[in-house]
Amino acid sequence: MDPLLSLYVQSPGFRRYSVETKRNYATDIALLLTFLWGRGRSWTNAAARDLEDYEHWRLHAVENPVRIGGSKWNRELSAFSGLFAWAVKERWISRSPVATRQVLGRRGEVLTVAVAKAKDSRPSNVHWLTPRTWRLWINVGLRGHTRQGVPERGWAGRLEDRNVAFTRLVTSSGLRRLEAGALLTFEVPRIRLSGGRYCHGRVAAEVTRSKKSRTFYVSAGAVGDVENYMDSSRAWAVRQAQRAGRYDRLPGRRLVAEVTRGTKPLVRWCDQDGVVGERELARLTWQERMLLFTEGPEGPEPLWLWLNEQGLPFQPHSWEGVFRTANQRCERILTPPEHLGRDPHQVFAPYTTVHAGRHSFALFMLVVLNEVMDRRYGLTPAERRDFRLLYGDPWFMVQGLLGHASRETTVETYLAPVRHLQLQSMLADAAAPPDAPTPDLDGLFARVARDAEGIQDIDACMAPAQGAE
Numbered sequence: 001m002d003p004l005l006s007l008y009v010q011s012p013g014f015r016r017y018s019v020e021t022k023r024n025y026a027t028d029i030a031l032l033l034t035f036l037w038g039r040g041r042s043w044t045n046a047a048a049r050d051l052e053d054y055e056h057w058r059l060h061a062v063e064n065p066v067r068i069g070g071s072k073w074n075r076e077l078s079a080f081s082g083l084f085a086w087a088v089k090e091r092w093i094s095r096s097p098v099a100t101r102q103v104l105g106r107r108g109e110v111l112t113v114a115v116a117k118a119k120d121s122r123p124s125n126v127h128w129l130t131p132r133t134w135r136l137w138i139n140v141g142l143r144g145h146t147r148q149g150v151p152e153r154g155w156a157g158r159l160e161d162r163n164v165a166f167t168r169l170v171t172s173s174g175l176r177r178l179e180a181g182a183l184l185t186f187e188v189p190r191i192r193l194s195g196g197r198y199c200h201g202r203v204a205a206e207v208t209r210s211k212k213s214r215t216f217y218v219s220a221g222a223v224g225d226v227e228n229y230m231d232s233s234r235a236w237a238v239r240q241a242q243r244a245g246r247y248d249r250l251p252g253r254r255l256v257a258e259v260t261r262g263t264k265p266l267v268r269w270c271d272q273d274g275v276v277g278e279r280e281l282a283r284l285t286w287q288e289r290m291l292l293f294t295e296g297p298e299g300p301e302p303l304w305l306w307l308n309e310q311g312l313p314f315q316p317h318s319w320e321g322v323f324r325t326a327n328q329r330c331e332r333i334l335t336p337p338e339h340l341g342r343d344p345h346q347v348f349a350p351y352t353t354v355h356a357g358r359h360s361f362a363l364f365m366l367v368v369l370n371e372v373m374d375r376r377y378g379l380t381p382a383e384r385r386d387f388r389l390l391y392g393d394p395w396f397m398v399q400g401l402l403g404h405a406s407r408e409t410t411v412e413t414y415l416a417p418v419r420h421l422q423l424q425s426m427l428a429d430a431a432a433p434p435d436a437p438t439p440d441l442d443g444l445f446a447r448v449a450r451d452a453e454g455i456q457d458i459d460a461c462m463a464p465a466q467g468a469e
Contacts, residue, residue, distance in 0.1 A: 008086055025078075028079040044087065055073065077116055080098055127352075129352055129356060130457040133456050140333050140349075142167065146333060158309065166306060168219075170354060172221075173216050173218035173361065174362060174365070175216055175358070176209065177317075177354040179208060183306075185305050187305075188226055192220060198217050201216055204283075205282040237309060238301050241311025242298050247293065247311075250291075252291050253272055254277070254292055289304060327352065350456050446459070
C-alpha cells in the first residue's frame, strides 16, 4: 500500500469531491499506476513522456481493444492533475508530469489547462427519447409488457410502481438523478399551478450541481404516481421493516422532531444517543437525508422517499441498475430474434439512462414552449418579439427549468442537435385547429427526430392481445 496515496485521499481537496467523483478518480488513478508499474516506474518518478505514452495507449493505440473517447480522457486527466498538483504542493515531487498552459476564459479570466486535454470531447453523453418512446420503454422495461401490450406471463412486478414513479418524475421535471433520488417524503410537490396540470416543488441546494436551491415543475400525473407508490408498496415495505426491527438496528438514525417553516427551513432531530442536532434543510447532504426518520403509528419511518424491498433507503446511484435491467428487457422483448446482435443502425428497442430523462425533458419543453407561444396564444411576429423581451425565449425558459447558470450550456450541451430546426414553421402547419391546446405531439416529435441526430423515436404499436381488456 502506497502511504502517499493514503495521504492524498485524506487531503482536503480530495475529500471535497462527491462520492461518485472519488470513485471515478480512484479508478482512473489506479489504471495509470498499473501502466507505470508495468514499465518499472513509481508515480512519484513519472515524467511527461510517460503521460504522453499513456495518452496514446488510451486514445489511439490500435493494439488497445478498449480505447476511450475524448470526454473520458479529459476526466482521467483531471484526476491525474489533482494528484500531481497535490504532490507538488506537499513537496513530495518537484514538478508535475502533466504539462499545462494558460488560456483566457469566457469572462476574460486566466485559466490553467492541461496541454493534453482532448479537443474532440463531447460535453456529455447526450441523447433523447420522444414521449411515445418513453411510454414504450416504461411499459416494456418497467411494467413487464410484451409486444401485445399485456404483462408477460410470470411477471412479478417487483417495485414496478416505484420504478415507474421515479422515471415519470425525472422525465416530467428534468431533475438530475441525485436531485430526484434524494427527495424526502414531505418534499414531494403537492401545490398545483393554475389549471392543475403541473405542480411545483423545491430542490435542495446541497443535492444540486450548482449548490443552489431552485424551483422545479412536474406533471400532476407524475406526482400521482409517486403518491400511489407511497400509499402502496412503500407503505408495505415500511411495515415489514418495522416488524423485522430493521430501523432499530440502523446506525446513525436521526428521529426528526421538527421541520421549521420560512425561507430557510431547519430540520431538528435527536439521534439514538440522545444528542440533539439541527441543520438547514437545503444544506443536508444526501447521506444525511438517508438517516432522517419520523415517528409513525407503528414506529420509526424513513423520510427518504425511495426505498428498497427491505424498506431501507435506495441509494441514488442504484437507479442505474434499474435502468440497465429495463434496457436489457426492452432489447429482449422488442428485437426480433433474427436481428439480435446484427446491424447496429437498425434499432428496434429503446435504450436510455436516468440522465436521458433530463435531456428528453429539455427537448420536450423547448417544443411545447414554442407551441404555446406560436399556436395557443396565436401571437403575431411582433407579439412574439414582445413576449420574448418580457419573459425570455424558450431557450431561456428551459435554462431556468434545468437550473443552468449559463444559456450556452443549455444550447450547446442539451439541445444542440435541434437548435437549427425551424420549430415555429413546423408547428405552423401542424395538423390541429388553431384553438387546440396542443398539436399531435407524437407526430411533431417524429418530425423532429427525423431531422436531428441522437433522438430515439420508435413507432412500436403495442396492440392489445385478443381477449384482453
